[in-house]
Amino acid sequence: MSLNLAFEKQVAIAAVRRACVLTASVFNNLVKNETLTKEDASPVTVGDFSAQAVINTILNRAFPDDPIVGEEDAADLRAESGAALRKRIVELANATLTAKLEVEEKEEWGLGPNYSQTTEQLLDIIDRGNYGGGRTGRMWTLDPIDGTKGFLRGEQYAVCLSLIVDAQVELGVIGCPNLPSDPSNPSGPRGNIFVAVRGQGAYQLPLHDPLSSPGTRLAIPAFTPENLNLLESVEKAHAKLSFNDRVAELLGVTRPPTRMDSQAKYAALSRGDGGVYLRMPTGVGYREKIWDHAPGSLIVEEAGGVVTDSRGERLDFGLGRTLGENFGVVAAGKQTHAKVLEAVKKALAEEKGQ
Ligand SMILES: Nc1ncnc2c1ncn2[C@@H]1O[C@H](COP(=O)(O)OS(=O)(=O)O)[C@@H](OP(=O)(O)O)[C@H]1O
Ligand SMILES: [Mg+2]
Ligand SMILES: [Mg+2]
Numbered sequence: 001m002s003l004n005l006a007f008e009k010q011v012a013i014a015a016v017r018r019a020c021v022l023t024a025s026v027f028n029n030l031v032k033n034e035t036l037t038k039e040d041a042s043p044v045t046v047g048d049f050s051a052q053a054v055i056n057t058i059l060n061r062a063f064p065d066d067p068i069v070g071e072e073d074a075a076d077l078r079a080e081s082g083a084a085l086r087k088r089i090v091e092l093a094n095a096t097l098t099a100k101l102e103v104e105e106k107e108e109w110g111l112g113p114n115y116s117q118t119t120e121q122l123l124d125i126i127d128r129g130n131y132g133g134g135r136t137g138r139m140w141t142l143d144p145i146d147g148t149k150g151f152l153r154g155e156q157y158a159v160c161l162s163l164i165v166d167a168q169v170e171l172g173v174i175g176c177p178n179l180p181s182d183p184s185n186p187s188g189p190r191g192n193i194f195v196a197v198r199g200q201g202a203y204q205l206p207l208h209d210p211l212s213s214p215g216t217r218l219a220i221p222a223f224t225p226e227n228l229n230l231l232e233s234v235e236k237a238h239a240k241l242s243f244n245d246r247v248a249e250l251l252g253v254t255r256p257p258t259r260m261d262s263q264a265k266y267a268a269l270s271r272g273d274g275g276v277y278l279r280m281p282t283g284v285g286y287r288e289k290i291w292d293h294a295p296g297s298l299i300v301e302e303a304g305g306v307v308t309d310s311r312g313e314r315l316d317f318g319l320g321r322t323l324g325e326n327f328g329v330v331a332a333g334k335q336t337h338a339k340v341l342e343a344v345k346k347a348l349a350e351e352k353g354q
């Protein structure tokens with residue numbers, strides 16, 4: 001049975017829209033020294049921190065009892081060396097939270113001119129994202145900027161939010177400020193929100209007015225090897241692209257892959273671009289994070305697709321902050337998915353034989 005979640009959907013779309021406005025403005029005004037390097041050598045910008053502050057503020061107001069699994073934490077900002085970043089993040093978050101109410105937004109969500117927050121409040125709210133995850137109950141996942149490297153290059157990135165109930169993703173919202181609205185017109189207008197509620201379909205909404213637009217319902221079409229191509233990572237460290245080449249060859253795919261950062265890959269797939277999102281681990285050790293796949297996987301499923309790991313297992317969102325032992329990701333329309341799994345199996349067997 002599908003949950004109603006109309007209120008959750010409304011709040012999540014509003015939160016993602018505000019965060020997208022913020023990140024787009026950060027990109028246009030990003031200056032040197034507004035990026036930190038995390039322990040795992042990945043970048044994080046003032047945009048990631050302030051977008052997490054904004055979304056967590058709204059979620060905390062609307063759903064005070066719901067825990068949040070968010071990518072970022074405020075430890076580096078609390079350090080003395082974080083003073084300049086901290087100041088900028090407070091400015092950005094407050095400018096976003098205090099902007100005038102849009103259609104369907106509510107002051108009770110901590111929005112509008114009366115809701116400026118103190119530095120301490122904003123650091124604490126960033127740390128509301130520290131939940132460890134688990135198998136039971138409600139929790140939100142938040143990736144304030146997915147594809148931070150794409151964001152810094154001015155390419156694709158996504159603001160990604162999901163609601164998980166008893167380890168099943170029930171609501172997914174992905175904001176893609178740089179994704180063309182019409183894939184057949186890549187230099188046309190950009191900026192979309194993708195949303196799905198389990199059992200209610202997947203939709204593309206315009207980023208500038210997502211709450212009053214009915215949106216476009218998404219469906220993954222049937223593919224043949226001639227019109228199929230792979231959607232894959234830009235960063236070589238994030239996925240084994242040589243493996244993708246072999247799988248494409250086995251499938252008889254002739255078109256070159258589309259490389260794109262972030263869960264924009266899931267969004268693109270759900271509206272019929274590409275046909276397959278294939279992400280194979282580069283080595284042992286890295287565990288995929290739940291916030292990197294939760295909303296995208298539901299959007300693809302609600303567009304009629306199937307999402308599993310490379311062994312055909314369901315992605316398990318109930319194991320904590322990571323997907324645990326899931327190995328890679330295969331997302332595609334139903335018929336294509338079965339063929340891709342077969343090709344993946346064959347390519348893995350070839351590798352072992354070498
Ligand atoms: N080694 C390794 N393997 C697999 N995945 C990794 C790895 N390191 C990081 N990450 C995660 O990749 C997220 C970005 O994924 P993308 O699909 O955008 O990859 S790519 O940047 O296009 O290559 C990225 O998300 P963000 O940190 O939100 O950008 C990371 O969570
Ligand atoms: Mg990151
Ligand atoms: Mg991410």
Ligand SMILES: [Mg+2]
Nearest residue numbers: 071143145146
């Ligand atoms: Mg991120």
